[in-house]
Amino acid sequence: MSTDDIVTLLIRHRVKEGREQEYEGWLRRIIGIAKGYPGHLGIDVVRDRKDGLHLFTCVLRFASTSRLQAWLDSTERRLLIEEVSHLLADGDQVEINPEREFWFTPMSADVPQPPRWKQACITFLVILxxxxxVPLLWQPLFKLQPWLGGYVVSNVxxxxxxxxxxxxxFMPPVTRFFAGWLNRP
Structure with a gap:
């Protein structure tokens, strides 16, 4: 599997007032079930508010579009969505994106992206x-296997x-940690 095959599924649910705990229980169940599907690579849940209601944005990654489609078309998911539909203000909002990550705020009309300079600061903080x-951690292996220590191979x-x-x-938890600063004007 190449990283170019990875596809991201964004699911947004605005939960009716007072139904958040019930939704959270349902969310834990569906996450556990989704993790068991072939090609599932991970999930992040971003909690926010929109128009006075709790907004849950689930970012799921799958190994390929066909694996993602198998999850979306599954009877299990359909039944789970029917089960929770009475808790949702806007229904099941699904968006498929070929990009692998939404490090900062997912693009949407009513949620502005943080300024690029803030994104650059967080990215620098994680990468530096x-x-x-990382190069220091690889040195023992490069010494044991000299062919791995060559300029091109070691850099790759x-x-x-x-x-x-x-x-x-690192990036998903770091952006959650700095979310307040990133979203502050």
Missing amino acids: PLALL VITASIVLLVVYL
């Missing part, structure tokens, strides 16, 4: 320590390691 640490290994760590491990 990795750029200093180090860069791929940093990119994967940033995209899948």
